[in-house]
Amino acid sequence: MVTPNPEFSKEIAAAGGEEVKMCFQCGTCTAGCPSGRQTSYRVRKLMRMAQLGLKEEIINSDELWECSTCYTCVERCPRQVPIVDIVISLRNIAVAEGHMFDAHKKTASNLAAYGHTVPVQDKISALRADLGLPEIPPTLLSNENAMADFSKILKATGFDKIVE
Ligand code: SF4
Ligand code: SF4
Structure with a gap:
């Protein structure tokens, strides 16, 4: 059972990831993600977890660190979600709380x-x-x-x- 944290979206916005709310879960990012081909990382899922406020699950996950910041997803996203900026914002929050891969x-x-x-x-x-x-x-x-x-x-x- 996971516990959403509604305050987390404010933290993400303050860290520079406000546009995560623009994601409509089409999955185009995951389909083209080279890291996702080699690991369990699914960028669409990470965006959804961020929208839902699953803070503990995100900052404690290894997947958060498996994006190579290649920007393929950013080039392809139909909603122009700044995915890499959001990943970096999430990493910044994780590091501030003592988590790092x-x-x-x-x-x-x-x-x-x-x-x-x-x-x-x-x-x-x-x-x-x-x-x-x-x-x-x-x-x-x-x-x-x-x-x-x-x-x-x-x-x-x-x-x-x-x-x-
Ligand atoms: S491609 Fe963009 S809109 Fe589609 S799931 Fe990924 S982040 Fe969301
Ligand atoms: S920037 Fe990260 S999430 Fe986006 S396609 Fe590259 S490895 Fe995947």
Whole structure:
């Protein structure tokens, strides 16, 4: 038995996903979704769950994290529902409540540690040097003060705890 949460639609709207109400459940998105071919993820179902306010079921589900943000569904949706924006809004709500898929957590922990989701590799540094560029790019990686400020932001938002 599931318990709809009527307040959830307000949360989705506040997080940028108000247009989920435009979905009329035609299923065109699911029919073209490459992630859905490989996993149990069904984007039409996710949109319906959001409309119904099934917050706990959504934020605790693995499927929420199986969209690859390829935008095929957005291109095909006859109602022009901004599906990827809605998926991201739902993920933002899930993360704010401490839920994140393990693979995403790993990527996010790189962000917390290095200021980049993909750390600089020796091969790339050598290639940069060959091109006459600094081995370390002029980003957070080479700016201790900016990295310290960035870490403070992650701490203030609790993001560091989520990815620990
Ligand atoms: S294609 Fe658009 S209207 Fe159709 S089910 Fe998907 S989101 Fe809803
Ligand atoms: S953006 Fe996500 S939901 Fe849409 S088709 Fe691509 S993988 Fe599927």
